[in-house]
Amino acid sequence: MNKKKILVIEDEEMLLDSYCEILESSGYETLRANDGYKGLEILEAEKDSLSLVILDLMMPGLDGLEVLRIKTEALEKYGKAPVLVLTNMASEKAIKEAFDIGATSYLIKTEMDSESLIKEVQKIVD
Numbered sequence: 001m002n003k004k005k006i007l008v009i010e011d012e013e014m015l016l017d018s019y020c021e022i023l024e025s026s027g028y029e030t031l032r033a034n035d036g037y038k039g040l041e042i043l044e045a046e047k048d049s050l051s052l053v054i055l056d057l058m059m060p061g062l063d064g065l066e067v068l069r070i071k072t073e074a075l076e077k078y079g080k081a082p083v084l085v086l087t088n089m090a091s092e093k094a095i096k097e098a099f100d101i102g103a104t105s106y107l108i109k110t111e112m113d114s115e116s117l118i119k120e121v122q123k124i125v126d
Contacts, residue, residue: 003029004051004125007081009039009067011059015109019054019086022114023121036062040078043071047079051125055103057087057094065097072102082124086117 006028010016013034020030031046033039036059043053053071057064064085071078082104087094090108098106105120112120 003027005029005031005046005049006052006054006121006125007031007033007039007042007046007050008054009033009036009059009064010054010056010086011035012056015056019117022117026118026121028121035059036064036067039067040070043078043081047077047081050079050081052121053081053083054086054121055083057085057089057098065094065101068098068101068103084120084124086112 006023008016008019008030010019011034016032016034020032023030031042033042055064055067068083083102084105085098085103086107086109088109095106104124107120
């Protein structure tokens with residue numbers, strides 16, 4: 001069976017490793033990007049093989065909302081993989097904006113554990 005491929009865009013190295021480990025131990029293949037620019041590069045290169053993008057919002061340089069906006073406005077270039085926003089931005093404004101731009105799901109880092117991450121991922125990709 002082909003493993004589902006998930007791109008994780010997260011600027012904190014420790015969290016990036018942790019999320020990828022959780023996903024890989026649940027049978028997913030992961031790709032890593034530690035900033036928005038790298039995330040868009042990988043999105044473009046892998047657009048037809050990605051099952052999901054997990055995206056942090058607060059990143060230096062190109063933030064997550066901007067990545068989401070660019071991806072949504074150029075589906076031909078970046079593909080149609082759903083986006084799960086995983087962030088500490090819990091404000092209604094940020095949540096609404098992410099969904100308005102095209103997020104599929106939204107999780108608050110401080111309110112989730114590995115089990116809830118996997119459940120959310122499964123809900124979207126399986």
